Amino acid sequence: MSYRLGNEGVSGEPSRRQVPRLMDEVRRRIRLKHYSLRTEQAYTGWIRRFILANGRRHPRELGATDVERFLSGLAVQGGVAASTQNQALSALLFLYREVLRLDLPWMEGVVRAKRPRRLPIVLSQDEVRRLLAAMEGRPWLIASLLYGTGMRLMECLRLRVKDVDSARNEICIRDGKGGKDRRTMLPRSLHEPLMREIERARLLHARDLAEGFGEARLPHALARQYPRAGREFGWQFVFPSVNRSTDPLDGHERRHHFDDAILSRALRRARLTAGIVKPLRAHALRHSFATHLLESGYDIRTIQELLGHKDVATTQIYTHVLNRGGRGVLSPLDSPAPPRSDGMRG
Structure with a gap:
C-alpha cells in the first residue's frame, strides 16, 4: 500500500x-x-x-x-x-x-553507539564573574540563574510566574527531565532583578489580554480541566518572547518563551569579551554550579537533589574537582627532593 x-x-x-x-x-x-x-x-x-x-x-x-x-x-x-x-x-x-x-x-x-565518558566543561569562579560582567539585560539574568540555581536551560526558559516563590527564595521546577518536579534556591542577589522581569511579563500579559490574546499553553490536560487558567498571570512565562507567534501544536497565536538562540549568541560574545578560551554552552553554567558547590564542601546528595539527578552516580562526575585531575595530587615535579644521607642536597 x-x-x-x-x-x-x-x-x-x-x-x-x-x-x-x-x-x-x-x-x-x-x-x-x-x-x-x-x-x-x-x-x-x-x-x-x-x-x-x-x-x-x-x-x-x-x-x-x-x-x-x-x-x-x-x-x-x-x-x-x-x-x-x-x-x-x-x-x-x-x-x-x-x-x-x-x-x-x-x-x-541493534547495537547502540557507546557514548564516551567525558568530563564536563567547568568555568572557574573568576571566569564566571568575568563572563557575567560581559553580559547585560535578560541574557545576563538567565545566565545568572543557570549558574546560581543549577537549572537546565529549558527549565529556566519555561519557568512560569507561579513557580517563583519570592517569600521563601525558592524556585519550583515543574516537569523537569524525566517528568520530575524539584525545588532549588533563588539567589538573594537575583531577587530584585527577577522581580523586575516578572513585572515586565505582567505588563506584556496585560497588553496581550487587551488585544484578545494572552492565553498560555497549559501542560497535558489542564486546559480541559481549567479552561480559563491559561489566561491567568501565574501561568505565563517569566521570560516571555518579545513577539507573539503561532503555536505549532494547535495553530493558536501565543507568546512563547525567550529564544535560546539569543542566549547562545550572547554567551559567545561574552566569552570572547571576557577572554575565556574554553568552549562554552549554557549547560557549562550548570556544571560550574555543581562543581563550585562541591568545592565549597556541600555533600553530593544535596547537590544531586538540586540538580534533579535520578542516580547519584550521575552527580559523581563532578567529583573530578576534588582529589583527581591534578587538583588534589602533588606532581612529582613539585615534590621536594629527598635529603641525601651525607646531608647534602642533589
Missing part, C-alpha cells in the same frame, strides 16, 4: 482520504505520550531521513540491515556523535514499536 510522508506522495495516486499519512500518525503518538516539541521535531526528522535514505520504501518493508546501514552511515559518512546516533535509533524504535505496533526481535539486536 502506498503512503505519504507528509505533504509529498510516495507512489500511486489513490484518493487523499484513502492514503494514511505516516508522519501525522508519528506526531499524534508523540503528543499522546506528552513528549516535548523538541523531541517531536527530532524524531520526525530522523524518521523522514530514514525513509528517504531507503528510497521512500515503507518502514514495514525494511529490516535490521537497513536500520544498521542507516545508523552506520550517520557515523561514517555523517561523522555524528554517539549521542546523535543513539537519538536516531530511539526515533526508529519509537516508529516501529509505538506507531507501526511491530514487535520485531531484530530491533533488540
Whole structure:
C-alpha cells in the first residue's frame, strides 16, 4: 500500500482520504505520550531521513540491515556523535514499536553507539564573574540563574510566574527531565532583578489580554480541566518572547518563551569579551554550579537533589574537582627532593 510522508506522495495516486499519512500518525503518538516539541521535531526528522535514505520504501518493508546501514552511515559518512546516533535509533524504535505496533526481535539486536565518558566543561569562579560582567539585560539574568540555581536551560526558559516563590527564595521546577518536579534556591542577589522581569511579563500579559490574546499553553490536560487558567498571570512565562507567534501544536497565536538562540549568541560574545578560551554552552553554567558547590564542601546528595539527578552516580562526575585531575595530587615535579644521607642536597 502506498503512503505519504507528509505533504509529498510516495507512489500511486489513490484518493487523499484513502492514503494514511505516516508522519501525522508519528506526531499524534508523540503528543499522546506528552513528549516535548523538541523531541517531536527530532524524531520526525530522523524518521523522514530514514525513509528517504531507503528510497521512500515503507518502514514495514525494511529490516535490521537497513536500520544498521542507516545508523552506520550517520557515523561514517555523517561523522555524528554517539549521542546523535543513539537519538536516531530511539526515533526508529519509537516508529516501529509505538506507531507501526511491530514487535520485531531484530530491533533488540541493534547495537547502540557507546557514548564516551567525558568530563564536563567547568568555568572557574573568576571566569564566571568575568563572563557575567560581559553580559547585560535578560541574557545576563538567565545566565545568572543557570549558574546560581543549577537549572537546565529549558527549565529556566519555561519557568512560569507561579513557580517563583519570592517569600521563601525558592524556585519550583515543574516537569523537569524525566517528568520530575524539584525545588532549588533563588539567589538573594537575583531577587530584585527577577522581580523586575516578572513585572515586565505582567505588563506584556496585560497588553496581550487587551488585544484578545494572552492565553498560555497549559501542560497535558489542564486546559480541559481549567479552561480559563491559561489566561491567568501565574501561568505565563517569566521570560516571555518579545513577539507573539503561532503555536505549532494547535495553530493558536501565543507568546512563547525567550529564544535560546539569543542566549547562545550572547554567551559567545561574552566569552570572547571576557577572554575565556574554553568552549562554552549554557549547560557549562550548570556544571560550574555543581562543581563550585562541591568545592565549597556541600555533600553530593544535596547537590544531586538540586540538580534533579535520578542516580547519584550521575552527580559523581563532578567529583573530578576534588582529589583527581591534578587538583588534589602533588606532581612529582613539585615534590621536594629527598635529603641525601651525607646531608647534602642533589
